[in-house]
Amino acid sequence: MLKFKRFMGGSWGQRALLIIIIFVIMAIGERKFFTSANWSSILLAIAIYGIMACGMLFVVLIGGMDLSIGSMAALSGSLLAMNWFNSGYTTAGFAKGLLLGLIAGLVVGLLHGVLVAYLNLPFFVVTLATQYLIYGFVVYITQGGFYYPARQTGFDPFAFMGNAKFLGLAMPVWFFIIVALITGFILMKTTYGRRLYAVGGSNRAAELVGIHTRRHTIIAYIICSLCAAFAGMILVSLNMVAGCTTAKGYEGTVLLAMMVGGINLAGGEGDIFGAVFGALFVGILDNMQILLGIPSDYNKTIQGVIILIAVALNVYQSRKAAGIISPGKARRLAAKAAKEEAAAAGK
Amino acid sequence: MANDNHVLLECKGIMKQFNGIQVLKNVDLEVRSGEVHALMGENGAGKSTIIKIITGVYTRDGGEIYMDGKMVNIQTRQDSREAGISVIYQELSLLPALTVTENIYLGQEIKGKFGLPDWKAMRKATKELIDRYNFDIDPDAIVETLGMAKRQMVEILKALAVKAKLIIMDEPTASLAATEAETLFNTIDFLRSKGAAILYISHRLDEVYRLSDRLTVMRNGENVGVLEKEEIEPRRVIEMMIGHKLKNTDDYVRKPVNDANILEVKDLHYKNMLKGISFTAHGGEILGIGGLVGSGRTELISCIYGALKQDSGTITYNGQPTSHHILANMKKGFGLVPEDRRQEGFIPLLSIQQNFALASYDQIAPHGVVSSKKEIELAERGIKDYDVRPPMRNLPVGNLSGGNQQKVVLGRWLARHPNVLLLDEPTAGVDVGVRADLYQYMRELADEGHIVIMVSSDLAELMSVSDRILVIHDGVFFEEFMHENVTQEAILLAGSGVHTEEGRALC
Numbered sequence: 144m145l146k147f148k149r150f151m152g153g154s155w156g157q158r159a160l161l162i163i164i165i166f167v168i169m170a171i172g173e174r175k176f177f178t179s180a181n182w183s184s185i186l187l188a189i190a191i192y193g194i195m196a197c198g199m200l201f202v203v204l205i206g207g208m209d210l211s212i213g214s215m216a217a218l219s220g221s222l223l224a225m226n227w228f229n230s231g232y233t234t235a236g237f238a239k240g241l242l243l244g245l246i247a248g249l250v251v252g253l254l255h256g257v258l259v260a261y262l263n264l265p266f267f268v269v270t271l272a273t274q275y276l277i278y279g280f281v282v283y284i285t286q287g288g289f290y291y292p293a294r295q296t297g298f299d300p301f302a303f304m305g306n307a308k309f310l311g312l313a314m315p316v317w318f319f320i321i322v323a324l325i326t327g328f329i330l331m332k333t334t335y336g337r338r339l340y341a342v343g344g345s346n347r348a349a350e351l352v353g354i355h356t357r358r359h360t361i362i363a364y365i366i367c368s369l370c371a372a373f374a375g376m377i378l379v380s381l382n383m384v385a386g387c388t389t390a391k392g393y394e395g396t397v398l399l400a401m402m403v404g405g406i407n408l409a410g411g412e413g414d415i416f417g418a419v420f421g422a423l424f425v426g427i428l429d430n431m432q433i434l435l436g437i438p439s440d441y442n443k444t445i446q447g448v449i450i451l452i453a454v455a456l457n458v459y460q461s462r463k464a465a466g467i468i469s470p471g472k473a474r475r476l477a478a479k480a481a482k483e484e485a486a487a488a489g490k
Numbered sequence: 491m492a493n494d495n496h497v498l499l500e501c502k503g504i505m506k507q508f509n510g511i512q513v514l515k516n517v518d519l520e521v522r523s524g525e526v527h528a529l530m531g532e533n534g535a536g537k538s539t540i541i542k543i544i545t546g547v548y549t550r551d552g553g554e555i556y557m558d559g560k561m562v563n564i565q566t567r568q569d570s571r572e573a574g575i576s577v578i579y580q581e582l583s584l585l586p587a588l589t590v591t592e593n594i595y596l597g598q599e600i601k602g603k604f605g606l607p608d609w610k611a612m613r614k615a616t617k618e619l620i621d622r623y624n625f626d627i628d629p630d631a632i633v634e635t636l637g638m639a640k641r642q643m644v645e646i647l648k649a650l651a652v653k654a655k656l657i658i659m660d661e662p663t664a665s666l667a668a669t670e671a672e673t674l675f676n677t678i679d680f681l682r683s684k685g686a687a688i689l690y691i692s693h694r695l696d697e698v699y700r701l702s703d704r705l706t707v708m709r710n711g712e713n714v715g716v717l718e719k720e721e722i723e724p725r726r727v728i729e730m731m732i733g734h735k736l737k738n739t740d741d742y743v744r745k746p747v748n749d750a751n752i753l754e755v756k757d758l759h760y761k762n763m764l765k766g767i768s769f770t771a772h773g774g775e776i777l778g779i780g781g782l783v784g785s786g787r788t789e790l791i792s793c794i795y796g797a798l799k800q801d802s803g804t805i806t807y808n809g810q811p812t813s814h815h816i817l818a819n820m821k822k823g824f825g826l827v828p829e830d831r832r833q834e835g836f837i838p839l840l841s842i843q844q845n846f847a848l849a850s851y852d853q854i855a856p857h858g859v860v861s862s863k864k865e866i867e868l869a870e871r872g873i874k875d876y877d878v879r880p881p882m883r884n885l886p887v888g889n890l891s892g893g894n895q896q897k898v899v900l901g902r903w904l905a906r907h908p909n910v911l912l913l914d915e916p917t918a919g920v921d922v923g924v925r926a927d928l929y930q931y932m933r934e935l936a937d938e939g940h941i942v943i944m945v946s947s948d949l950a951e952l953m954s955v956s957d958r959i960l961v962i963h964d965g966v967f968f969e970e971f972m973h974e975n976v977t978q979e980a981i982l983l984a985g986s987g988v989h990t991e992e993g994r995a996l997c
Contacts, residue, residue, distance in 0.1 A: 334851040334858050341848055344837035351797060351826060351834055352848045352902075353817035411839045 175434055183313060189426030190315035191378050191390075195397045196404075196418040197326040198370025201363040203401055204330075205343040206410025207259060207266040209367045212397060214277035215251055216375025216390035219244030221281050223376045224290040224385035227301045232292070237300045241376065248372030249365060251277065256361030274394070281387040289386035290379075305380030315377045319422075322370065327415035339363060343410030399446055400425045402453040498523040498558060498687045499544070499575075499656050505552035506539055513539050515711045517553070521656060526678060526688045528698045531708035532731055533947065537691055540708070541658055545577050546570035557655070576649030577658040584641055586634040591616045593633055594648045619647055623680065639670035643677060650686075657681070658689045663697060664784055667762060675701060694782060695724055695986035709733055728982045737977050738953055744973070745957075748773030748939035751808065753910055755794065758803035763789050765965030767803070773909075776932060776942045778956025780949075781985045785962045787945040788829055791912040794943075795819060795826040807910065820849065823909030827899050827916050829945075831892070835899040838888025842878060842898055843869035845887045849902045868905060876901035877927060893924030904931055911935060913944045917951060929955050949978040961985050961993070969993035 175181050195212050202209045223240035230236020251273060258269045292301055307314045330336035341349040342356045349356050371390075379385035398408075400421030406413030428449070432442055499521040506514040514536050521527045531537045542548040544555065546567040555562055555573075562573045584593045595612045602608030616629040625643050633641060642662060649657050659678075663671040678688060678701055692698055698705060705717045707730040714730050751773025758767040763786035771777045779787050792798040794805055796812060796819045805812045813819050828834035836845050846869045847854060854864040869883040876897045878890070887898050896916065903911055913932070917925045932955065936942045946952045952959055959971040961984035969984035971993045980992040989995050 332860050332862075334855045334860060337844065337847065337851070337860060340840055340844070341837050344839045345833065347834045348828075348837055349848075351795075351816065351828055353815075353820045354848075355817070407839075411837065 176430075181430065181434070185426050185430045186316050187313055187381060188429050189422050190313070190319035191374050191381070192393070192397060192400055192425050193319040193419060193422035194322045194374040194377070195371050195393060196400045196422045197322050197415070198367035198374075199397050199401060200326065200330070200406060200413060200415065200418045201339065202266075202367045203343075203406055203408060204339045204410060204413060205360055205363050206346075207360070207363070208270065208398070208408065209255065209364065209371075210267070210270040210394045211251065211255075211274040211277055212367065212371035212374075213390045213393040214274045214281065215248060215368050215371040216378060216393060217281045217385075217387055218247050218251075218277050218375065219372035220375035220379035220385045220389045221285050221290065221387070222247060223301070224292055224379050225284065228290050228292050232295050232299075232301075234300060244372050244376050245369060248369040252365030252368030253361065255368065256364035259364065260357035260360040278387060285386050287387065289384055291384050294383070301380055302383065303380075304377050305382070315381060318373070318377060322373070323415060323419055326418070330415060335359065335362070340411055343412075345411075395446065396425050396429075399450055399453070402450060495522045495524055496558075497521075497556075499689075500556040500559075501540070501544065501553065502556070503553040504540060504543060504550050504555075506543060506548060506550055513711045514543070514550075517708070517711070517713050519544075519706060519713065520716070521687050521689050522704075523655070523687045524682060524685045525703040526682055526690055526701045528702035528705040529689060529691045529708065530693065530698060530705060530727060530731060532693075532949075535708040535731070536711040537708055538660070539711075541577070541660060541689075541691065544570065545575060545658065571652065571654075574653065574655035575658065576652065576654035576656070577660065578642065578645045578649065578662060579660055584633045584644060587632065589630050589632055590627055590636075590644050590647070591629045593644055594619075594651050598652065615651070616647070619650055623647075623650065623677075623684070625677070637670065638665050638667075639673045642666070642674060646677065646681070654686075656687045656689060658691070660691045661693075662690075663692065663694065671697070695727065695982075695988075698722070698727075699724075707731055724983055724986065724988050725979070728979045731982070732949075732978050737975075738973055742973055745774060745937070747775050751909060751939055751941055753794070753941050753943075754804075754806045755790075756804045756806075758790070758793060758805065759801045760786070760789050760793055760798065761801065763965060764793070764800070767962070767965070767967060769960055769967055771910075771941045771943055773939045773941050774936055775957040776936050776944060776955055778952045778959040779943065779945045779962065780947075780952050780959055780981045781962035781968075783947055785985070786965055787962055788914055790962070791826065791914055791943060791945060794910075795824055795912055797826070821852070823906070823940075825849070825903030825906065825908035825911045827896075827903065827911070827913040829914035829918070831895055831899060831919070836887045836895055839886055841884045841886055842873065842890075843883040845898050846872045846883075846902050846905065850906060853906075872898070872901045872905050876904065876931065891921075892919040893921050896920050896928065897924065900928060900931060904935060907935070907938065908940060910941045911943070913942070915946060915948075916944060917946075917948065925951075949981055952981060953978060960996075963987045967996045970996055 195216070199209060199212065222243045223237070226236045226240030226243065230239070255266070255269055255273065258264045259266045294302055303314065305315055309317055330339070338349065338354050338359055341352070341354060342359050346356055375390055378390055400418065401408065401413070402421070403424045404413065404417030404419075404421030406417045406421070428445070432439070432445065437445070497520055499519070501517065501519040504514050504517040504519070505512070517536065517540055519529075519540060529537050539548065543550045544564065546564045546569050549565055555564055557573045562569070564570050564573060585596065588596070591609070591613045594616055599607040600611045600615070602611065613629055620627055620629060625647065627636075627640055627643055627647070633644060636644070646657065662674060666674060675697075678690075681688060690698070690701060699722060702722065703719050705722050705727065707714050707717070707727060709731060714733075717727070749772060753771040755770075756768050758764050767790060779790070781787050789798060793800045794812065796814050796816045799814050807822060812822070812824070832838065837848070843865060847860070847865050850868060851860070854861055854868055866883065872878065873881045873883060878894050878897050878901065887895055890898070900916065911932070916928055916932075920928065932942050932944070944952075944956065953973075953976050957973050959976055959981065960967045961969050961971070961981055963985055964987060968987065969990065971980060975992050977992055980990040983990050984993055
């Protein structure tokens with residue numbers, strides 16, 4: 144019951160309103176929005192963003208950020224497609240690609256974690272640097288080209304990941320549901336997840352109750368990179384193409400999902416519901432832009448405006464909660480108090 | 491001009507109240523030119539408030555301020571600066587990336603052609619100032635590269651550059667090492683010889699004896715007397731600060747200690763703060779640790795807890811050396827209630843329930859998966875046992891009052907019945923009603939045979955709560971007091987390095 148209240152009450156009310164407004168615009172603008180074909184494409188976008196958002200949630204909760212997830216997805220996706228293609232479409236080649244993709248995620252996450260937690264480098268710099276580094280590496284291994292694996296007759300594990308359906312839902316959606324459930328379980332029920340909130344809320348206080356803040360940080364970055372790697376492999380399977388432009392710029396969209404989902408980018412605040420909601424929002428937003436025929440040149444503009452609105456709403460709310468008033472209001476109050484004082488002195 | 495000793499600053503009948511509480515009651519304060527005038531008093535005596543009124547941070551409710559015999563109406567910081575008053579705060583206000591010259595003239599640049607800052611002129615003026623006062627500072631040095639003592643000199647130069655007549659120093663040695671402090675004292679002596687007036691606020695008696703020509707003592711928002719240099723004597727100053735000899739008068743019954751539970755610290759060294767601390771704490775007693783702020787008390791209990799690593803020396807609990815990992819010590823039953831509750835004690839965004847759970851995951855989540863039932867039980871029991879208000883386990887701790895926040899922080903440990911509970915200023919910012927509760931919880935824990943060690947700057951608390959008090963001075967334990975014969979005066983004297991009759995000398 145409490146969870147339901149938390150979902151509907153407070154800032155959630157505003158977010159629900161936002162979704163409704165979008166729906167209305169869509170309904171007026173484009174009849175196709177409510178068709179089932181359109182919804183399956185929305186759900187696929189949501190699934191990819193959603194899996195990445197689940198990973199990012201861990202890092203954001205401890206007060207960090209990972210800007211390299213787009214490149215990470217391109218790397219793992221390319222590794223999978225390359226191995227599948229180069230092996231002549233054998234299951235062994237597919238398995239090797241899958242394994243290499245996940246190992247790449249593990250290594251990158253470990254690198255982030257060590258640089259941030261042990262060398263105390265700023266996460267922003269570290270993950271921006273690896274974003275370029277990994278991108279460059281993908282260009283190198285793909286020689287700047289793209290892999291278009293052909294559909295195989297019979298069981299095609301590569302196409303299965305992105306295109307098969309189960310109980311009417313596409314596999315990526317199922318993967319997202321599973322990742323979200325696991326994320327929710329870790330964050331709500333395990334000591335590791337609970338302690339992440341403490342680390343993000345106050346690193347020093349967390350240390351003083353015996354939490355290994357560095358270890359928690361490293362694991363969070365590993366989970367984030369692994370999620371990005373997994374999402375990247377699903378994405379190339381979905382599109383049947385892999386290369387350096389795979390998932391390019393997705394980190395921005397995923398961060399937007401975080402902000403819209405009410406996840407505090409300063410750490411310590413946010414939950415799986417916020418990440419799922421954020422993914423829903425950015426997925427629908429993508430679709431809206433396509434359906435309404437908004438030229439893709441404006442995509443970034445719209446995302447930028449939404450980021451500003453989301454941040455302004457968050458800041459406004461936290462100020463209101465903290466009882467901070469605007470400078471103008473403070474001046475008016477001070478003037479009023481001075482007037483009253485003068486009147487009292489006059490008597 | 492120098493040493494003419496006319497009255498420079500005169501405050502008459504200064505009044506100030508906050509929320510209906512009169513914090514300054516008719517305070518007179520007089521500083522003469524060419525003197526170092528010390529202002530002393532316990533925490534909350536009103537020292538800072540009067541300084542803030544003189545410097546225009548607060549506006550006074552009543553009274554008059556004169557500079558050089560002329561009445562000045564100080565309402566803002568600007569008024570105060572224009573009257574010739576400069577303050578050097580505990581936290582220095584320099585910009586580390588700028589040079590000495592840039593810092594000194596920041597916001598008051600000498601303008602040259604086209605209104606652009608004339609750095610040459612400023613550098614020359616700085617050089618002249620440094621030469622005149624014989625400071626050992628390079629005007630082009632980047633402030634970041636200077637030590638704390640030099641930075642303080644830059645602050646002083648900043649005051650001199652605007653031709654301040656009165657320099658107020660608020661606990662200037664708080665962040666200085668002993669040798670650096672000596673440099674500062676020499677600077678102060680030199681400034682005095684040049685005719686500058688200095689109002690020196692400190693609670694370190696030794697510094698005050700070393701420096702001051704006259705001394706004003708405040709107590710409960712009143713000026714309780716001015717002493718001339720020859721009248722300044724430790725016991726007398728402390729008597730004036732405290733007012734009357736306070737002794738424990740309750741019908742105290744000393745209980746036997748539990749020798750099966752022993753914490754032993756031997757020859758502990760940490761940086762230049764702890765220089766060979768040795769003591770033994772027994773189960774069943776509340777051991778108080780007194781001493782001045784910054785005397786290394788916090789570092790001592792941090793070393794015991796494992797939050798800091800000592801340079802040398804051993805800490806053993808029941809014969810076993812303690813770990814340098816907090817978690818390992820927690821498993822042995824150690825707990826710490828840190829000084830800075832907001833930064834170190836609790837996680838403001840997390841609920842009461844989650845804050846209680848933080849230290850006890852080993853009990854409520856045996857295999858890494860939290861049992862909601864046990865977690866809720868733990869929180870409900872904690873809220874009930876330690877009377878946390880409001881009793882809502884899902885409320886973020888950041889929204890509670892200071893006292894209730896502390897109940898959560900303390901309760902989190904008490905729920906584990908810790909063998910060794912370390913408390914650092916446990917009642918700072920906690921209202922009187924809640925304090926009594928906290929003391930009772932501490933006593934109950936000690937009565938169970940556990941070790942309770944409490945660091946406190948609140949003398950009344952230290953005296954009434956502790957069975958035994960160790961007072962730190964200059965990095966070692968200086969005197970030991972027993973509950974039955976301790977006085978506030980004696981604790982203060984021992985903390986300043988003066989042996990007393992009440993205590994037992996430890997060095």
